Amino acid sequence: MGRDGSADGAGVQWSLVIPVKALARAKSRLTDAAGDAVRPGLALAFAQDTVAAALDCPEVRDVAVVTDDPLAGRELSALGALILADEPAGGLNAALAHGAAAVRFRRPGAAVAALNADLPALRPAELERVLRAAGEFPRSFLADAAGIGTTLLAAGPGRELGPAFGVDSRRRHLASGAVELAPGAVDSVRQDVDTGADLRAALALGAGARTVAAVGALPLRALSSGCGY
Template sequence: MTQDTVRPVEPVPPAARPGWSLVLPVKPLALAKSRLGAFAGELRPALALAFALDTVTAALACPDVARVLVVTQDRLAGPELADLGALVLDDEPGGGLNPALAHGAAHARRIAPHSPVAALSADLPALRPVELSRVLAQVPPTGRAFLADAPGIGTTLLACAPGTGLRPAFGGPSRDRHAAGGAYEITLPDVPSVRRDVDTGADLAAARALGLGPRTAAAAAPLFPRPGARNPYAARL
């Protein structure tokens, strides 16, 4: 796949465990992805929105996923994500990432009490439905499980079986916290798009090498000029 290729969202064959509820948190765009600031400048809010739109589109294309719930207070992101088919919830707790995820998981339990629930990072712009399907298939029928991010420090997905509390502990070195809390670590070697969240310019370049979703590819295009053109952002990676 070349660097300028836009990855289509491909369907995957029907799986044996449908019905997942996925909960995604989306920060107010003006505050989101602060570590991209030096690299992306004024493009940062648009990139944050594009990440979320491509992540939700890919998640909804996964046949194992029955519903996607987005928890956000952002008045621009909410309607756009709802137009994709996500159920958008107001971030009622307002206490940060983990309270938002717990709020979304509780709502998912109310509308689909017999479905498993997973929290998924909303900044996976290279997410492929087929890889998400592989990860969800590895979640045990009881208890909790998680997938570490590409550096092996954070977490991009935390899942729980019906009747089990999600107990999210995202942020910073969350891999160790989720493991210490008794969650099973999923160690699949071939799901890079589910591990590749984006916080920095280097992360975005790595996601681009995997193949960005169409909205992120368009939003990020000014940051990656075509070969031969001067790249004013190169030193910021």
């Protein structure tokens, strides 16, 4: 019953690991829609709304953010996240493995889940549904809205996270033995933002206050359907 988001996995307290790239380099595919001057602020707003929603989820014990960006570190720490330096500096999967190891150094046997930082419409109740489903399996993941990537990868106590994010990560996580979760009505956990079309979809779901404010700084032309949206 874990796949349908039932209460079977209730009671597991998760530590989330959220990676945040240097803001100046983040979300480069949004450049056409937002421009380089606004894009870093959008990336930060996405991360802030993601972390704030995650910390409001009853299944989440704590959130560790792996980043070397000073501004992101300060802002996300102020929300209550633990900030970890990206010591491996070896890319996304190395950062996630480092974050999971740091969490388990502090709390051996922790249930750990990697969560994307670009989920600006994230709803705590929907994340709760996903994590309860994940609690039924040693290792599991949730595909993104496009059905190609991954927005969440979970590993129960004593299980290695084994992140394989990047191009075609859904296929790679399946091949690694992780169970694909399929709870209903969790669109906000699936809707990551890489393009203008993704951002429009997140706004339609109901993005967080910081993202809405950041989008308000975009030129009117950037919000037209002819400019990447």
